[in-house]
Amino acid sequence: MKNIEAIFAQFLEVVQILQKNLNVPFAGAVTETFDNLENGKIKVEMGAPDKEAVALLSKKYQELNYDKLPSTQKYLVFTLLTLKAMKEDGRNYSQMPTPPVLATVVAMVWDKLITKTELSVVDPAIGTGSLLYTVIDQLVQSHHSQNQYRLAGIDNDESMLDLADVGAHLNNYKIDLYCQDSLENWLIEKPDVIVSDLPVGYYPIDKNAKNFATQAKEGHSLAHELLVEQTIKNLAPAGYAFLLVPNSLLGGKLGAEFMPWLAKKVYLQAVVQLPNDLFQNPLNQKSLLVFQNHGENAQSRDVLLAKLGSLKEEKSLVDFNQKLNEWYTKKR
CATH class of the missing domain: 1.10.150 (DNA polymerase; domain 1)
Incomplete structure (x- = not known):
């Protein structure tokens, strides 16, 4: 071969x-x-x-x-x-495919929180589809089951959607793809799960940003902040979100305003800081933010706070899995 x-x-x-x-x-x-x-x-x-x-x-x-x-x-x-x-093609950083190892981290947390496999799953910033497909692939393998997930993806870049379509076909996944601004009204029913590596930057359409509580007081609003709010608006009651977000959204001056607002809107489940060496630019460093929407059978619990060591070392995922198991056992 x-x-x-x-x-x-x-x-x-x-x-x-x-x-x-x-x-x-x-x-x-x-x-x-x-x-x-x-x-x-x-x-x-x-x-x-x-x-x-x-x-x-x-x-x-x-x-x-x-x-x-x-x-x-x-x-x-x-x-x-x-x-x-x-x-x-000179694409910007936010359009790069998400590293597969981050999909592994998402799948590990997902596996502890969600047992059902017949679920609708949407990525509102799907790009090439690498994060969504890798997460689903790992979940299917861990459950030794057929793929019963109903998938959909949104992106405003048609060339990215073309790549996502090819990726779905190669993985033998069925997916509905929508070419639109994810901060406009979604054309799909509220999904059970939203998973996404949110694009980071300013949102240029100030008129639409005014429809969001997280709009900036002055100047352009932050697209990733608006997308978290859009996720909450479109997530099914008691549904889960797994979002890769910049650390600046969770801490500092911005986080001091955003996190208390978020804690009132949803039940926070986990904040996992990703290894610094994954990101060449410190400004691009991200964390995995996990929350559950309010709704019947949804409940608050102790939030998992973790920081992953370098993923170049296998021990990092082993240590994280141990902490995840301890948290899961405690929350039950």
Whole structure:
């Protein structure tokens, strides 16, 4: 079996051929490549790609032996190409795929709080879908069950949704994707669970920000702060949220205002500070914020407060799991 480096090099070559011939961003060429391979046919519109490129791609596609590649390898190559697309297309930091190890942390806490598997789950800032798909994959594996989750994703960037669609297809997940501003009214029923790596920055539409209690008193409001409030508004009664948020939202001057407000709106469950070495810029450091919406059978409990050690060391997750178990046993 070819190693992943060799397979990646082959995929990279066909993506670059298509990108050059179609004159599209790298992400668009990645999406088009996987659509071609999954459908077993090269899509041609208005003479592009041209006949020479079609002939070359047909030959290169045969050499890939795509149908015989394991699905795990297909998704790994797709993930690597997506990472390259973010760099090649000059995407900002908030659009980068969430590291899989953070999905592991989310899944570990989720597993303690939620036992049902027939749930609706939404990511309102889905991007490429990496966080949502990795969390669901780990939950399905831990329960040794079929995927019964009803998935949906929202993003205002159509190219990101195209990548999320390919990722879902490669994972054999069914998902409803919506291209819209997540701070506008959602077009879906209130989900049981919301999971998201919230984009960090200022929200430019001041008129819409006025619909939120967390709007800034002056200037643009913080998009990630508004998205937490939007999560609460759209979460089903007693539903759970697992949000990766900047540490600045939880502490300091901003946190001194935001956290008391949040504690009145929901039942806080956990705040897990993520390792500093995951983030090159200290300003980008994040924590996992977990809460339950008010509603029937929802209840307050002691909040899990934890700080993860470097995830480069396996012991960090072991220590965290022990603390998680102690908290879970205590809360029962």
